[in-house]
Amino acid sequence: DGGITQSPKYLFRKEGQNVTLSCEQNLNHDAMYWYRQDPGQGLRLIYYSQIVNDFQKGDIAEGYSVSREKKESFPLTVTSAQKNPTAFYLCASSTALTGDEQYFGPGTRLTVT
Amino acid sequence: AQSVTQPDIHITVSEGASLELRCNYSYGATPYLFWYVQSPGQGLQLLLKYFSGDTLVQGIKGFEAEFKRSQSSFNLRKPSVHWSDAAEYFCAVVFPSGSARQLTFGSGTQLTVLP
Numbered sequence: 001d002g003g004i005t006q007s008p009k010y011l012f013r014k015e016g017q018n019v020t021l022s023c024e025q026n027l028n029h030d031a032m033y034w035y036r037q038d039p040g041q042g043l044r045l046i047y048y049s050q051i052v053n054d055f056q057k058g059d060i061a062e063g064y065s066v067s068r069e070k071k072e073s074f075p076l077t078v079t080s081a082q083k084n085p086t087a088f089y090l091c092a093s094s095t096a097l098t099g100d101e102q103y104f105g106p107g108t109r110l111t112v113t
Numbered sequence: 114a115q116s117v118t119q120p121d122i123h124i125t126v127s128e129g130a131s132l133e134l135r136c137n138y139s140y141g142a143t144p145y146l147f148w149y150v151q152s153p154g155q156g157l158q159l160l161l162k163y164f165s166g167d168t169l170v171q172g173i174k175g176f177e178a179e180f181k182r183s184q185s186s187f188n189l190r191k192p193s194v195h196w197s198d199a200a201e202y203f204c205a206v207v208f209p210s211g212s213a214r215q216l217t218f219g220s221g222t223q224l225t226v227l228p
Contacts, residue, residue: 004156033216040122043157043204043219058215090156098206100145100164102216104156 002027006091009110011110013085021076021108023091026050032074033102036060046089051075056106078110085112115140115208119219126194128168129225134189134222136204145207146187147177147216160202163187175222202223 004025012062013019014042025032031050035043057058063082074093080083088109092102116139127130138144145164149157163171168180178189187204204219 006156013177035187040220043216044216048215062206076122092157100161101147101159102215104149104158106156109154 004091004093004103005088006105006108009106009108012109013110013112015065015112016080017112018077018079019085019110019112021078021091021110023074023076024072024104025074025091025103025105026072027093027095027103028071029093029103031073031093032068033092033094034064034066034074035090035092036059037090037107040062045091046076078112085110096100114121115144115220117200117204117206117217119204119222121126121222122220123223123225125225125227128195128196131188132189132198132224134192134202134224136187136189138185138187138206138220138227140185140206142207142209143180143182144192145209146178146180147174147207149203149205150174150200151203151221160189162218184193192214192227194224194226196226196228199224 007022033048034046044060047066049055065077088108091105094102118137136199147162148160151157160176161170163170170178170203201221201223205216
C-alpha cells in the first residue's frame with residue numbers, strides 16, 4: 001500500500017540533544033512538508049520541499065533543519081536551539097500537479113525533558 | 114491578512130443528531146478549501162475539498178460542506194453523527210495568489226459524541 005510513514009511514533013530526548021525524525025513516502029509525490037502541532041493551535045508549517053535538493057522555510061523554521069536528498073525521504077532534525085521542542089510532528093506530501101491536497105503521515109510525538 | 118477561523122473550539126452532540134462545524138476565511142478571492150479529520154494521536158485524513166464549481170461538496174464518511182462566497186464560509190455538515198465521528202476537525206485553506214501555495218490551518222474543533 002502507498003503511504004507516508006513516520007518513525008518512531010514516540011520519541012524521548014534530553015534537553016540539549018539534537019534529534020532526527022524520519023519521514024518516508026512511496027506515493028511518488030514531489031512535495032513534502034513538516035508541521036508542528038500544539039494543543040489549541042492547529043498545525044504550523046516548519047519546512048517544505050517541492051523538489052529534491054531544495055527546501056524552504058515555513059512559518060516556524062527556527063531551531064529546525066531538514067534535508068531532501070531523495071524524493072522519498074524528508075527527515076527533520078530538531079536542534080538544541082529549538083526552545084520548546086516538545087510537540088506532535090506531522091509529515092505530509094503532495095503531487096506537483098495537485099499540490100494543494102496533502103496526505104499526512106501518522107505523526108511522531110516528541111518529548112524533551 | 115489572510116486567515117482561517119474555526120469559531121468553535123469544542124462541540125458536543127448526541128449520536129444521531131445533525132452536525133455543523135463552522136469555518137470562515139479572510140481573503141480577497143476564493144481560496145482552495147479543505148476539511149481534515151484527526152483521531153487522537155493520529156495523522157490527518159482528508160474529508161473533502163473545494164477548488165471551484167458546485168458549491169456543495171460531498172466527502173467521505175457521509176460528510177458534506179457548502180462554500181458560501183458571500184459569507185466567506187465553508188461549513189462542514191453531517192445529517193446524523195455516529196460515535197466514531199468523535200475526533201478533531203480542521204478546516205484548511207490555500208490562498209492561490211501567494212508565492213508559496215501553503216496550507217493554512219484553522220485551530221481545530223474538537224467533537225464529542227454522546228451516546
